Amino acid sequence: MKPPPFEYHAPRELGEALRVLAEVRGKVLAGGQSLIPMLNMRLAAPEHLVDINRVASLSALEAGERGVRVGALVRHAEAERAGVHPLVTRALKLVAHPVIRNRGTVVGSLVHADPAAELPAVLALLGGHVRVARWDGGRITERDVSAPDFFTGPMESAVEPGELAVSAFFPAPAPGSGTAFEEVSRRHGDYALAGVCAVVTVDDEGVSAARVACAGVGPVPLVVDLGGEDDWAAAAARVRDAAEPEGDIHATAAYRRHLVGVLAERALRNAAREGAAARGA
Template sequence: MKPPPFEYHAPRDLGEALEILAGAGPRGKVLAGGQSLIPMLNMRIAAPDHLVDINRLGALSSIDAAPGGVTVGALARHAEVERAAPHPLMVQALRLVAHPVIRNRGTVVGSLVHADPAAELPAVLAVLDGSVRLARRAPGASGLPDGVVTRDVPAGAFFTGPMESAAEPGELAVSAFFPALPPRTGTAFREIARRHGDYALAGVCAVVTLDEDLHISAARVGCVGVGPVPVVVDVTEACERRPAATVPWSRVAGAVRERAEPDGDVHASAAYRLHLIGVLAEQAVKDAAREAAG
């Protein structure tokens, strides 16, 4: 398999990259890790006229942990973020992403922009209410140096459909922000795949916060593979703000199944995925509550 012809660009700074993207418009694609893009090119699912390789933009490799959360640059690899362990839910998710050889090259921000509803990281960003920073070239406009302006898009608005995001032609996703967790908060990620490293048939990440009496005061789950975009469900009311040991877990499963819209395919029927998502939601919320309780 060979990719369709394209013009290759290797900019050496952000301004140059954005200028090329602005000129390319909808016929431009960004190459960072390439673990999704290269197969799509070879199978001719994608056929850009311009391929913009940003791997020389070293400033985009940062992983910045602050009290408010973690900012991951566009060139930070899965494996680098996993080793840095800046956020517990990110680490739990990254351990489930493909295989080590893929994680050595693939990027966190690239996975978000790819917007595959069966991928782990979009669900993590969504359940945490994170955001993606998009940059574009705007000569003479106020903003960052060299006429670069940015906008931050919350996860709820960033994922617009299967393999579709809010990034517009000419824009480059330069970073993603994952908010920090409040005190007495636990996280968990559960998924079922046919083989380790495959895309999940269904998956759930959970964030659970306890109050001073160790009752569940907040609980959210992000669902993988059961909708056109990551499905986020607040299950706090389903937990009835009780201690984890007395929560009616069937209500948690029911609340999640009500929001899920799975499709069937050769790997699993829609009914099986709907069953799985409820079971995994129970397990993930239990695990997160246990971690929150210490």
Template sequence: MKPSPFDYHAPADLDEALDVLARVGPDGGKVLAGGQSLIPLLNMRLAAPAHLVDINRLTELATVEAGPGGVRVGALARHATVERSTPAAAVQPLLGQALRLVAHPVIRNRGTVVGSLVHADPSAELPAVLALLGGSVRLAHRGGEREVAAAEFFTGPMESAAAPGELAVSAFFPARPPRSGTAFCEVARRHGDYAMAGVAAAVTLDEDFRIAAARVACVSVGPIPVVVDVADACGGRPEASADWAAAAAAVRDRIEPEADIHATADYRRHLTGVLAVRALRGAAVEAAGEEGT
């Protein structure tokens, strides 16, 4: 199939892009950055925008800035660029851990981190990362901008808080706290496919190597990333004797998976619990190693 007819816009700078988006507004404007999710939707006519706004000339948005507080990723930063960024990995390792699981290298060479967030697929890795870390997305519009926290950004499957006339210009991923570790585990039918279930985990230890904080974010088991605080289930214990089974039970109680042609709801619930144990244990081991360095 081929896309429905649309008007193509190729703004030369951010101001022009915002002017175009303000002009087309609710009439059906879509932003093209990497296009790895959008182009298939257009070809299958699951999306039929009246206007396509190509922002690939906005090179000022192709940035990855790592600082003590976290990593800010611009709207044109490709998955591969962020995955290979040594400064970003040092500040927030979960980014690289998740990006290695995103599709295939050819997709990561073109797809963008911010584009994945705005696409808001509940089976995608990066929305779970942003939700787990308590990050945010910066939305610009003609005349101003606003920063939207992850907890408010994802509003439903394939739906975000970006309003007509707004452009997501960057995303912010907070830095890993001291004595902390992260991990991302998932299971897919084939490497590069969307996960049947996936879990991102973050664990922080106190000065006595006991678990002070533990959270997970689950993918493919709800309309948006499901974030679960499991500190009450496994907190207060050393990493080696933590009750990961209790943490997994808490996760299974919070999720609402659905069945499809690939897995039953019960299987997804069971699999998410198994992955939660793996991810939490891996994050705790990393936290212990970080503390020991």
């Protein structure tokens, strides 16, 4: 199928992209791995597409001690190869297929906000943010939106018409932390039926902090802070109770609830093992 007609804009500078977006309120085209199928299936019919692929300043990937900032044109594959954040790298290996990861962008995945997607869960777990820009009064203005405010519903984010998400920041886990990402999908590369990422921090006394974020069991990533809990079966029961999964043709709600408990326990155990090893190293 072909997409409905649209006017195509290909700005070369960030300011130009934002001016066009402010004027036409069109859809941003990044990797196109979700947007183009949606256009072809006529699930979206924007009058204007603003292709950001020529805006070179959006390609930066900056890693520091505090974490990693990923520009809006950094592809999944590029971030995966850079390997600059243990949990982001783990999550990226689970996103779709290599061909899709060669074009799809990290920031595009966040804005697309699919409830079953991996990267929104990672951003929520780590307490990261998305930097959003707009053209306002003849200049660029920016705001940082933290993960809990960014994901507003299934396939909905805080990016408003006329705005562009310019980068995302994924904080580094605290020293002595291990991370894990566990998921189940029906076929390799499909969106997961449910997924759980975890970060566990270990100190001299044992587990000092444990936290999980779940994908596929609610309209937005579900974050459960488990404090210093180190009984992983009890922790998994808390996660199961907090989940609000829905049933669909792929899995019943009851199955997803069971699955999220199993995955949470597995992710917490693996993250704790890695955290303990990191301390010993």
